[in-house]
Amino acid sequence: MNHVENKKIGFLGNNPVLSLALGLTTALAVTGSVTTALGMGVLTFILVVLAAVIGALVKKVTPKEMLIPVNLVMAAFLAKLGELFVLAYASSLATSVGIFLPLLAVNSLLLFASGALTEDATMGDSFKNALLSGCAYVVALLVVAFFRELISTGGITLLNPLNGGEIFSFSLLSQQFTLSLFASPAGALLMTAFVGGLFQAFGKSSEVKGGK
Amino acid sequence: MKNTKGLLVLLIAVLLTGGILLFTEAQLRPLIEAAGSGEDQAVLEKIFEGASFTEKEFIDETGLIKKLYEAEGAGYAYILENQGFADVITFALGFDLDGNIVGYEIINLNDTPGYGSQVGEEAFIGSVVGKTSVDGIATISGSTVSSKAVVDAIDAARANYNETMGIEDNGEGAAPEPVAPPLEFGGKLPIFRDTVSESRQGVIIDTVEEGGNVTYTVEAAGYAVIEQYDGAKPNVVKITIDPANQLIIKVEVLEVHDTKGIGDKIMHEDFMKQFENLSYADPSVEADTISMATVSSTSVVNAILAALNANN
Numbered sequence: 001m002n003h004v005e006n007k008k009i010g011f012l013g014n015n016p017v018l019s020l021a022l023g024l025t026t027a028l029a030v031t032g033s034v035t036t037a038l039g040m041g042v043l044t045f046i047l048v049v050l051a052a053v054i055g056a057l058v059k060k061v062t063p064k065e066m067l068i069p070v071n072l073v074m075a076a077f078l079a080k081l082g083e084l085f086v087l088a089y090a091s092s093l094a095t096s097v098g099i100f101l102p103l104l105a106v107n108s109l110l111l112f113a114s115g116a117l118t119e120d121a122t123m124g125d126s127f128k129n130a131l132l133s134g135c136a137y138v139v140a141l142l143v144v145a146f147f148r149e150l151i152s153t154g155g156i157t158l159l160n161p162l163n164g165g166e167i168f169s170f171s172l173l174s175q176q177f178t179l180s181l182f183a184s185p186a187g188a189l190l191m192t193a194f195v196g197g198l199f200q201a202f203g204k205s206s207e208v209k210g211g212k
Numbered sequence: 213m214k215n216t217k218g219l220l221v222l223l224i225a226v227l228l229t230g231g232i233l234l235f236t237e238a239q240l241r242p243l244i245e246a247a248g249s250g251e252d253q254a255v256l257e258k259i260f261e262g263a264s265f266t267e268k269e270f271i272d273e274t275g276l277i278k279k280l281y282e283a284e285g286a287g288y289a290y291i292l293e294n295q296g297f298a299d300v301i302t303f304a305l306g307f308d309l310d311g312n313i314v315g316y317e318i319i320n321l322n323d324t325p326g327y328g329s330q331v332g333e334e335a336f337i338g339s340v341v342g343k344t345s346v347d348g349i350a351t352i353s354g355s356t357v358s359s360k361a362v363v364d365a366i367d368a369a370r371a372n373y374n375e376t377m378g379i380e381d382n383g384e385g386a387a388p389e390p391v392a393p394p395l396e397f398g399g400k401l402p403i404f405r406d407t408v409s410e411s412r413q414g415v416i417i418d419t420v421e422e423g424g425n426v427t428y429t430v431e432a433a434g435y436a437v438i439e440q441y442d443g444a445k446p447n448v449v450k451i452t453i454d455p456a457n458q459l460i461i462k463v464e465v466l467e468v469h470d471t472k473g474i475g476d477k478i479m480h481e482d483f484m485k486q487f488e489n490l491s492y493a494d495p496s497v498e499a500d501t502i503s504m505a506t507v508s509s510t511s512v513v514n515a516i517l518a519a520l521n522a523n524n
Contacts (some may be wrong), residue, residue: 064219070225077229081236090245154321170490 013203016133017140018196027141028188032152036060037145039086039093039161040100041138046083048137051075052130056123093161144188146197151191152183223284244414252291252304252319253345257305259315259468260286268389270376274368274492275476278302287314289301292365297357301331305369311345311379321358326504327473328358338361345370346381354473366392396480398503401513403520404495412511414449425461426523427452430515435470435507443470447478454494455523463487475508492520 016022023044049096054074062070083102094101123132149156155171181187256265263283270280279291287308293300299322318332325469330336330352336359340349349366352359376379390520411433418429428451436444453460463484467486468476477483486500499516501509 058221062221063215063218066222070222073222073225073229077233081231082245084233084236084240088243088247091244094247 002030003005013063014198015140015196015199015203017137017144018192018199019203023137024192026100026103027144028185028192029139029147030097030193031188032183033096033144033149034142034145034156035159035161036093036096037141038095038138038158039090041141042161043082043086044141045134045138047078048134049127051078053123053127054078083089091162092159140195140199143199148182148188148191148196151179152181152187154178230490240364248485250293252281255291255304255317255319256281256289256306258317259283259289259304261432270372272368272372276505279373285309289315289370290372291319294361294365296321296331296361298329299323301358301365302362303362303365305340305366307345307369308475312379313341313343316340323358324354326356326500327355330355331358331362338515340366345373345377345379346483347455349466350376352421357439358404386449395477395480396503397500398506398509399501400498401501401510402496402498404497405517408514411483414511414515415446416518416522417448419522424456425452425454428519429466430518431517434468434511434519437469437476437505447511447514447515450517451516453519453523458493460487460492461491461517463512463516465482468508470505470508470511473506474505475496477505478508478512483512 014020017024017027030036051074054201055071058070058074059067069143076193079102086101111198146156150172154175154177157167158163158167160167179187225437240401253265263286265281268280268282268288270277270481274416276292277290278293281291283289283291283306285349287306289304289305290304293303300320301318301323303331304315304317304321305313308314316337321329321332323329323331336352343349347454349363351363370381373379392410414432416428418432420427426439430445430449430451432449434447437446445467447469449464450462450464451460452462464469465484468479470478471475483502485502490497499509499513501513
């Protein structure tokens with residue numbers, strides 16, 4: 001298995017969503033508002049970290065050739081578990097993301113798989129990797145969602161994902177300057193590409209400065 | 213040996229995770245259901261105000277009943293779902309304890325505005341609420357797919373309710389024939405116009421004179437001909453006029469070849485009635501066209517114009 005790629009996941013350059021396009025479908029779907037992006041981002045983060053821990057434990061007892069099937073079982077398990085908890089405790093979030101709830105949960109395993117499936121990664125390595133890619137995922141979702149919601153509705157309304165109550169909201173653009181395009185999937189792709197480009201550009205420059 | 217160990221690990225993984233999931237689901241099920249019923253709560257409140265609801269088990273072979281709630285001391289509410297014309301129609305239906313339908317609330321309806329959407333309008337709601345569990349509900353003519361979907365679901369709920377309450381449905385209240393909705397008129401159209409293009413002018417195919425009255429049978433291009441549908445035929449209209457008194461005695465639409473359910477509204481008696489004993493002495497005399505069937509209505513007016521011109 002080629003694990004050169006594993007080292008490369010990062011916040012700006014090689015962001016899992018924005019430049020590696022992992023889990024892009026659901027990322028597009030849940031970035032319609034900051035609320036869903038935050039809720040699903042946090043869920044993904046928790047699942048990725050859990051997956052890394054379980055993956056590392058599983059690796060200790062599983063023969064090499066059974067690693068992928070066993071990890072798939074774990075992936076399905078975590079995805080379902082995450083779905084159940086969201087359905088029970090954050091029903092307003094579950095209603096607003098609909099079918100993408102189980103899909104996103106599965107997606108998070110894509111992130112984790114980039115670290116945990118390799119044979120020689122230590123538990124610390126895959127844990128670190130999971131934290132990094134989980135964080136990068138949340139940040140990417142939030143940034144895309146922030147700009148999409150701002151441009152398509154003129155402001156940001158953050159709701160509590162657990163009960164749907166409003167936490168805070170502000171309005172910046174007047175209604176005549178909003179573009180409903182960015183609420184649609186086409187706008188989602190455009191915005192993701194745009195933010196991805198920005199991230200990549202900043203990522204590159206920081207790499208150069210850092211002398212990596 | 214290695215293989216056996218791998219399989220064993222896989223087996224243990226499947227059993228363990230499956231077990232945990234089953235356990236978790238069992239623990240969380242009440243919470244998930246409570247969260248789910250929260251969605252219906254608003255709609256249920258509209259039917260039984262202030263009641264407390266508990267979800268009930270039910271047996272339903274039709275598959276149209278999604279949920280059943282008991283409103284404590286007030287009645288039962290069903291959440292029903294059936295495929296409409298464009299999308300699934302979801303609605304709630306409430307029965308009180310005496311078997312009367314006390315509420316009908318649409319939850320999801322995306323069918324064609326003006327047609328399928330009628331199942332969410334006052335007229336249809338009025339035909340449902342106030343009936344009892346043994347009364348049939350009429351479908352709406354012109355919105356057959358959507359209204360049949362709704363009526364089938366209501367029937368499923370009635371059957372279930374009657375069974376629960378031990379009410380015998382002897383079929384006496386069977387659904388009446390679909391009620392034709394009243395005709396909706398649109399804009400007015402002057403009968404005398406110079407602007408009728410040649411292809412749309414009426415063609416007289418028969419003239420009969422009888423006791424001072426003249427009856428013309430006229431073909432006029434309707435929607436199907438104008439849109440050049442395959443095998444399109446013009447509409448045929450019979451016009452009887454009294455030239456001495458400058459009166460249109462009667463207009464009858466004999467054949468309509470336009471869109472079913474839309475263009476054929478020109479056969480409606482209310483539409484033909486407006487021409488009865490209509491004086492055409494005033495050159496600015498106008499006819500009412502039917503809303504959403506303007507082209508077909510215009511074909512009738514063009515036929516009348518052709519008859520009047522022929523008489524001059």
